[in-house]
Amino acid sequence: MAEPATIVKCLVWDLDNTLWQGTLLEDAEVTLAEPVRRLIAELDSRGVLQAVASKNDHDPAWQRLEALGVAEFFVLPHIGWGPKSDSVRAIAAELNFALDTIAFVDDQPTERAEVAFHLPEVRCYDARRLAVLDELPEFSPPTVTVDARRRREMYQAGFRRKAAETDFQGPSEEFLRSLELVMHIRRASGTELSRVEELTLRTSQMNATGVHYSLPDLRALLADPRHEVLVATLADRFGPHGAVGLELLAKHERVWHLKLLATSCRVVSFGAGSVILGRLVDEAARAGVHLVADFRRTERNRMMEIAYRMTGFTDEACGCAAELAAPAEEGVQRLHLHPTPQAPPPTMELHAVSLRDG
Amino acid sequence: MSVETTITTERIEQRITAFVTGRVKTEVPPEQDLFATGLVSSMFAMELVVQLEQDFAVQILGNDLKRDNFRSIEAMTALVSRLRDTEPSADA
Numbered sequence: 001m002a003e004p005a006t007i008v009k010c011l012v013w014d015l016d017n018t019l020w021q022g023t024l025l026e027d028a029e030v031t032l033a034e035p036v037r038r039l040i041a042e043l044d045s046r047g048v049l050q051a052v053a054s055k056n057d058h059d060p061a062w063q064r065l066e067a068l069g070v071a072e073f074f075v076l077p078h079i080g081w082g083p084k085s086d087s088v089r090a091i092a093a094e095l096n097f098a099l100d101t102i103a104f105v106d107d108q109p110t111e112r113a114e115v116a117f118h119l120p121e122v123r124c125y126d127a128r129r130l131a132v133l134d135e136l137p138e139f140s141p142p143t144v145t146v147d148a149r150r151r152r153e154m155y156q157a158g159f160r161r162k163a164a165e166t167d168f169q170g171p172s173e174e175f176l177r178s179l180e181l182v183m184h185i186r187r188a189s190g191t192e193l194s195r196v197e198e199l200t201l202r203t204s205q206m207n208a209t210g211v212h213y214s215l216p217d218l219r220a221l222l223a224d225p226r227h228e229v230l231v232a233t234l235a236d237r238f239g240p241h242g243a244v245g246l247e248l249l250a251k252h253e254r255v256w257h258l259k260l261l262a263t264s265c266r267v268v269s270f271g272a273g274s275v276i277l278g279r280l281v282d283e284a285a286r287a288g289v290h291l292v293a294d295f296r297r298t299e300r301n302r303m304m305e306i307a308y309r310m311t312g313f314t315d316e317a318c319g320c321a322a323e324l325a326a327p328a329e330e331g332v333q334r335l336h337l338h339p340t341p342q343a344p345p346p347t348m349e350l351h352a353v354s355l356r357d358g
Numbered sequence: 359m360s361v362e363t364t365i366t367t368e369r370i371e372q373r374i375t376a377f378v379t380g381r382v383k384t385e386v387p388p389e390q391d392l393f394a395t396g397l398v399s400s401m402f403a404m405e406l407v408v409q410l411e412q413d414f415a416v417q418i419l420g421n422d423l424k425r426d427n428f429r430s431i432e433a434m435t436a437l438v439s440r441l442r443d444t445e446p447s448a449d450a
Binding site: 173303305306307309310311312314315 | 382402403404407420421423424425428
């Protein structure tokens, strides 16, 4: 698949004479130009995260961002006196982003050179190019999904969640319950299609077949009454996780065929994959059908195999699979399960559409 | 894998017990059903798989990944013992 120019996932801003006009320590007043304010909001709406690497004292600089009304747009402010390459490296590590998805903007050639020297993969921009930044292809993701617009919010919730987990004493199960997780499983439609596609692209780790379904593929399947395209969304007391799971299910008379299960690696530690599978097994048991799941081992989807096996899928050959066409792709295993009713998940509240009515 | 090749069943059980109790932060007898008592989620079971493989230099594959093999410390000990016996120094 041809990949377009690598999209910038996080832009790291210098403050003095870049984000604002003036130098905080020297000038009585610093001002935020209206085009810069618009750029910040525009990048945010495209799902580009924004961070800060500034040589200043932390508190006055952050207070100024708040006073200017833009503090909420930033994650991971690194405001201090260390080298900016250290700040940029730390921001990339904390976000778990590759360095070639990070950009850095600064008015000082020396600062850009310092970052470029230590982190050659990071793309550096002169502050004079701010006016055209939003027109550059690397700042223009091809599809802006529902979740992209909320990406910053989701990361901010993630940081609060992590802090709470660090503070929490006790069994991890109890911590999960304290999050007040709520999952919804719905039939995909309309706007949800784009987030579904993004999920199959971005979640290679947890994609059980490694098959990518394009938007047209999925649209065609939506219209097919024998197929179910289901999207799972997750939220907790810190905020939304967005769309975290995708199921593609073909319903036959005696067997339901799970062609694809993809879950976001962001929510692996909440057991989202197991909850989705558990619900499917329960529905199949009530419908009186067997389950067959496609699985193709890749280097990155071991957790998905473990989730299938722990749920009870085996290599057992069963007559029910005779109803199914042979796998379209090479190396696809068919795992089988004779479903039994499942207890609701102990660690989250689940609202799921019934699959027995269509 | 050199020193650990002669590890006893008793030692395997001790190490699994240490890991499980460390995680659930309570005493766990070897025969206790971890799933039934709600001590262990499917999620934690996944961690157990990875932990056992690393700690005891075994590979847990296919049907061996079934839930029953992780139901108790006893069951996990039996699984690890069996895998260590049947695949002496399997590096694959």
